[in-house]
Amino acid sequence: xxxxxxxxxxxxxxxxxxxxxxxxxxxxxxxxxxxxxxxxxxxxxxxxxxxxxxxxxxxxxxxxxxxxxxxxxxxxxxxxxxxxxxxxxxxxxxxxxxxxxxxxxxxxxxxxxxxxxxxxxxxxxxxxxxxxxxxxxxxxxxxxxxxxxxxxxxxxxxxxxxxxxxxxxxxxxxxxxxxxxxxxxxxxxxxxxxxxxxxxxx
Numbered sequence: 001x002x003x004x005x006x007x008x009x010x011x012x013x014x015x016x017x018x019x020x021x022x023x024x025x026x027x028x029x030x031x032x033x034x035x036x037x038x039x040x041x042x043x044x045x046x047x048x049x050x051x052x053x054x055x056x057x058x059x060x061x062x063x064x065x066x067x068x069x070x071x072x073x074x075x076x077x078x079x080x081x082x083x084x085x086x087x088x089x090x091x092x093x094x095x096x097x098x099x100x101x102x103x104x105x106x107x108x109x110x111x112x113x114x115x116x117x118x119x120x121x122x123x124x125x126x127x128x129x130x131x132x133x134x135x136x137x138x139x140x141x142x143x144x145x146x147x148x149x150x151x152x153x154x155x156x157x158x159x160x161x162x163x164x165x166x167x168x169x170x171x172x173x174x175x176x177x178x179x180x181x182x183x184x185x186x187x188x189x190x191x192x193x194x195x196x197x198x199x200x201x202x
Contacts, residue, residue: 048072049179051087051095057157057164058097061085061127061195067186068097068194070179080153080174082106082117083197085181088155088172095178098165099127099197102154109145110136110167115156117202126197127158134160137167153177 053066062068062085070087080086082100090096102108102117109116113133116122124132134156136142148154152171157163166172181194 048182049087051097051178051181053097056162057159058085058099059159059162061099061158062097062181062184063190065187066184066190068184069182071182072179074180075174075177079103080177080180081196082202083199085194085196086153086155087178087181089176089178096165097181098155098157098163100153101156101166102148102171104148104150104152106148106154107145108140108148108154110134110140110142113142120202123199123201124197128160132160135167137165137169139170140167151175 048069049072051068051070053062053064053068056064080100080103082103084100085097086100087095087097101115101122107118109119113135114121115124115134136144140146146154148171151174153174154166154171156165156167180196183194184190184192
């Protein structure tokens with residue numbers, strides 16, 4: 001009789017222990033999810049912003065359908081640089097990805113399909129094929145020179161023949177720049193750190 005009661009108590013303890021273990025596991029799992037969500041929200045709001053490349057304006061540097069993260073913090077502590085690939089607000093519903101060509105105060109000129117900055121031809125061989133011809137647009141015409149206003153940046157797509165950029169709509173406001181391209185994270189097979197250009201001849 002006593003042995004039977006002892007077995008019943010032991011069985012109850014085992015069941016209670018199992019429920020306790022499950023409860024602790026679920027609590028720990030939920031805590032992990034909450035922490036991950038908080039970290040993701042903080043990263044999204046203050047440090048990084050995701051962007052989908054739509055279209056071929058930056059081809060082949062960035063391809064249609066690729067997803068990248070842009071660093072939102074970098075321009076809070078430093079100024080955008082010539083050669084940086086940036087994400088900026090084009091309209092209330094659309095963001096663009098382009099490369100900065102001209103800085104505030106720069107003189108930008110188009111001549112014979114090439115871009116000149118402050119009288120010097122921009123060496124774009126790092127991301128453009130030698131055969132690429134940079135045509136003019138509604139804002140900057142062939143043979144014309146413009147001065148980039150203070151607080152604004154002249155940006156172009158790497159795929160010059162298929163890019164709507166500052167040649168058409170003019171320089172962009174610094175306030176509209178959302179961040180500097182950081183990593184391409186999807187498709188996973190294309191994962192890479194974003195490369196930015198340094199122009200040694202300027």
